[in-house]
Amino acid sequence: GAVVSQHPSWVICKSGTSVKIECRSLDFQATTMFWYRQFPKQSLMLMATSNEGSKATYEQGVEKDKFLINHASLTLSTLTVTSAHPEDSSFYICSARGGVNSPLHFGNGTRLTVT
Amino acid sequence: SQQGEEDPQALSIQEGENATMNCSYKTSINNLQWYRQNSGRGLVHLILIRSNEREKHSGRLRVTLDTSKKSSSLLITASRAADTASYFCATDNTDKLIFGTGTRLQVFP
Numbered sequence: 001g002a003v004v005s006q007h008p009s010w011v012i013c014k015s016g017t018s019v020k021i022e023c024r025s026l027d028f029q030a031t032t033m034f035w036y037r038q039f040p041k042q043s044l045m046l047m048a049t050s051n052e053g054s055k056a057t058y059e060q061g062v063e064k065d066k067f068l069i070n071h072a073s074l075t076l077s078t079l080t081v082t083s084a085h086p087e088d089s090s091f092y093i094c095s096a097r098g099g100v101n102s103p104l105h106f107g108n109g110t111r112l113t114v115t
Numbered sequence: 116s117q118q119g120e121e122d123p124q125a126l127s128i129q130e131g132e133n134a135t136m137n138c139s140y141k142t143s144i145n146n147l148q149w150y151r152q153n154s155g156r157g158l159v160h161l162i163l164i165r166s167n168e169r170e171k172h173s174g175r176l177r178v179t180l181d182t183s184k185k186s187s188s189l190l191i192t193a194s195r196a197a198d199t200a201s202y203f204c205a206t207d208n209t210d211k212l213i214f215g216t217g218t219r220l221q222v223f224p
Binding site: 004006034036041042043044045046049091093095103104105106107108109111 | 148150155156157158159160163203205210211212213214215216217219
């Protein structure tokens with residue numbers, strides 16, 4: 001089945017630094033990738049939708065200058081958390097799909113801890 | 116918020132029993148999907164039901180969809196301890212997937 005690889009699986013960083021998370025579709029071309037954020041025991045909240053070769057569409061309340069998304073190819077999207085603060089600590093999950101009416105395939109998530 | 120509501124929030128049952136989770140949503144949809152998440156992991160797609168379908172089966176899973184009530188249900192029959200996880204519905208209106216609040220299922224052996 002379709003595989004989405006997300007890296008790193010966990011990262012600990014100091015406040016004020018930036019962290020980049022990669023999301024790759026390994027065996028299919030992902031025209032659209034989605035980035036979600038999940039707090040403990042809560043649901044996934046959509047942060048942004050990225051389409052290859054165009055600017056990401058951010059959900060209301062998500063700071064686009066803080067969460068930089070780049071979808072440079074059909075198999076790679078990156079999320080950079082800039083100037084991270086402790087309140088950015090969360091579980092970030094990417095997902096990808098090849099086309100409309102296709103299910104999403106999820107990465108295993110990245111647990112970010114900002115100290 | 117566009118997020119759907121799921122109930123119950125948590126469900127504890129014994130192995131062999133059936134588990135039913137319900138999902139209600141607010142907007143029109145292209146399809147509705149159910150996902151499973153083990154603690155601290157990514158999500159696994161379980162089943163997709165299109166807006167013109169009313170019921171779908173996959174193994175021990177049965178999903179219903181009532182677009183007039185904007186609701187869906189997931190039934191897991193003959194549950195197993197390995198079914199312990201969080202289950203989320205997600206509504207797809209073509210351009211994005213919005214998740215419900217989730218149901219935490221615990222199946223005791």
